[in-house]
Amino acid sequence: MPRISQQQKDHNRAKIIAAAGERFRACGIDGVGIDALMGTAGMTHGGFYNHFGSKEDLAHEVFRQGFNDSLSEVDRIVGDHPDSARAALAAIIDSYVTPVHRDDPEQGCASAALAADAARHGSGTQAEYARGLEGYLAAISDLLLADQPENQRDPERARREAIALFSQMVGSLVVARAVAQAAPGLSDEIIASNHHQLMQH
Template identity: 55%
Template sequence: MPRITQAQKERNRDEIVRAASEGFKRRGVDGVGIKDLMNTAGMTNGGFYNHFASKEDLVLEVYRKGFAESLAAVDAIRAEHADGAQSALDAVIDTYLTAAHRDHPEAGCPSAALPVDAGRHGAAPQGAYRDGLEGYFANLTELLVQRAQETGTELAPTDARQQAVTMFTQMIGAIVVSRAVAEADGPLADEVLTASRHQLERR
């Protein structure tokens, strides 16, 4: 039986991470077993351990990769709105607080899809989640400081950090609450997102 190439091995690993990311974010970490995951990825159950020592290692990779992709999207937004911090802030908020993000957790950021899982599974997942949060906090803090400079407003870095933490945790909460009622009351779910966008963009 021929051995697989390194390139194929990397593709297989990527496929496992993709399947896990979608499954975990839609059904929770405990809602997806290794057997189901590998079936979704189109591989045998035993092949999992060729790539990961444990399910926890895979969970950490899902957090790391998911936040890396989300923060890359933030970087792209900032590059597109390099003319002003306010427009960049509004674009980040508008991109995050959407019905599409709410309705498709499998394609969205782990920040709103996996916070409860991080809280339940101990220090390692919480550390990966924290690292992702810090990436968002740093981006928003920089934008708030930049906006203050552009408008001639005084804003201490500590105050900017506090505002950034408040802003992003409100964004996470809005998505979580909107998802919690989306099927029972679509208009209310939309109202949560719209109200949050408006309030955040007025700050």
């Protein structure tokens, strides 16, 4: 039987991570079995262990990749607004606190879709979540500082504000998703109210 090339192995690993990212965001880590996950990736159960020692190892990679993708998008948004930190921050909020993001957790940010999973899955998973969270806090803090006159910049205050702001962004999605099917009007109201308040920052 011919050996799989390293390129094919890397491709298969990436397919598993992508499939797991979508399924974990939609159903939670505990809501998806390895058989179903590998089926989504177009592979068999046995192939899983050629790439990961455990489902938990895969979860860590999903968190890492998910935050890397989200932070790359943040960098892109900031790059689109080189002359205005305020406009960049508004664009980040605009892309995050939306009905579209609420309704499509599979393609959305790991910060909201996998927050509860991080709380339940121990220190390794939480370390990956914390790493991604720090990336968001650093980006938002930098924008808040850039929007202030140089002689008034306070990094500690900017970090506190970034923590509060991003917590509201994530929380608005988590709460809106929690009632989206049973009370869609309330869910829309949660998104709209938080979006309005965040944009007033």
